[in-house]
Amino acid sequence: MRILVIGSGGREHAMAWKLSQNPRVERLFIAPGNGGTAEAGENVDIKDDDIRGLVAFARKNSVDLVVPGPELPLVLGVTDAMTEAGIPCFGPDAYAAKLEGSKLFAKTVMREAGVPTAGFAMFQDVKAAREFVRDRGGPVVVKADGLAAGKGVAVCHTVECAEQALEEMLVANRFGGAGSKVLVEDLLEGEEASFLAFCDGERVALMPSSQDHKAIGDGDTGPNTGGMGAYSPAPVLPRSRWEETAELVILPIIRHMKAAGHPFRGVLYAGIMMTEAGPMVLEYNVRFGDPECQPLLMRLDCDLTEVMLACAQGRLDPAMVRWKDDTALCVVMAAQGYPEKYEKGMRIEGIRNSEELPGVKVFQAGTRREDGLVISSGGRVLGVTALAPNLAAAQKLAYQAIERIQFPKSYFRRDIGAKGLGRGV
Structure with missing residues (x-):
C-alpha cells in the first residue's frame, strides 16, 4: 500500500x-x-x-x-x-471544507442544523462594524472570515480592542482576503475543549476529548498562536458527556452535510466552550488539530491506516477505533519571538536522548535536515509529547523530555495541562 x-x-x-x-x-x-x-x-x-x-x-x-x-x-x-x-x-470535499474555510458559512450551517453557538453579525464595512461594537459595548470576539493560520481571532473585552481588530482586518488588510469579511461574535465564558471525530459521511467514531492552548504565554496571556500545547483527555469534557455532546455539536453537522449532498468524510473538529448553559461551538475545523493530533495519535490503539481508508470509502465501523486509557500531553517548543518575528536556522540537539525516556515522542514541525543535523525552519518547531498513566505523570514526563533537548533561543509554555490538574485529576 x-x-x-x-x-x-x-x-x-x-x-x-x-x-x-x-x-x-x-x-x-x-x-x-x-x-x-x-x-x-x-x-x-x-x-x-x-x-x-x-x-x-x-x-x-x-x-x-x-x-x-x-x-x-x-x-x-x-x-x-x-x-x-x-x-x-x-478529508471532506471543498464544499464541506467551507466549515473551516469560511466562518460565515460555518455559522450559517450551525444555525440551520441547530448547533448551539454564540450570536454574531458579519461586516465588510469598517464603519458599520465600529458602530455595531460601540452600540454593544460589551466583550466580543472579532474573527476574520477566511483562513488565517489560526491567528485571525481577537478576543476583546473593550470597545477599543475591538475597533483595533477591525482596523487591522478591514483597513490594514493584515490577513489579506481572509479578513475582507469579519464576524463579530458574543464572547462566550467558560473553559475550552476540542472534540474530534472520525467520519465516513454517515457514521462517526468519537475521539477522546482534548484541550489546546492557543495563547503564547502562561496563563493564556498574549497573542494567539497556532497552538502551544495540548493534552488528552480533557477533564472539562469527561467521558460521561461525550455522547450527549456529540448529539449537540458533531452529529447535526454530519446529517446536514449528507442532506446537502456533500457527505463529510475525514476528521470533524469542534472547538467548543463549556459554558454554564452547556457546550457551545466556537469554530469547526475539517482536519486534525495541531497540536491536538499529537497526543490523540499517541493514545490511538488501533491501525490508523485502516481507519482513514474506511472513512474515505464510506465504510467506517466505529468498533474498529480503540484508545489507550493513558493520558498524553504535548508541549510545543517554539522559536523565541513567535508568533511575530523569530530566527530560523538554529541547530537542535538531544531529540534522540529525549525519546529514550519511555513514553516520549518528539514530533517535528518547523525543521529541516541539513548534513544529518536538525535545523529550525519555522515558528513552532517541536512537539514534545509524553504518554503516561495520568495527567500529572504525562506533564512531568513531557517537561523532563524538554530538559534533554538543546535548542537555542527556544520558548515554551510551562503550564500545559494546568487547567486539567486544577480540576483535581
Missing part, C-alpha cells in the same frame, strides 16, 4: 509516524514534509497548495490513499481532485 500525506507540520509528522506502523504500507510519501517526516517516509518537494502537482504525483506513484493534514488543500479541493482521479482521500 502506498500513502501520500500532505503537509509539513507536527501534525503531519504524527500522522506519518502512526501510518508507518502498518506493515502493509510499502511506501509513505510526505509533501513537502519536514525533518521529522523524513524519518518516517520519503519527503516530496510539492507544496500543499499545488493540487495539480499532488494529483499528478499520486497518479504517477500509484498512491492508494491520500491524507491531507492542513486545511488549505482541503479548502482548495484536493479531495474533489483526488476523487476525480479515482484515488481515495481522507
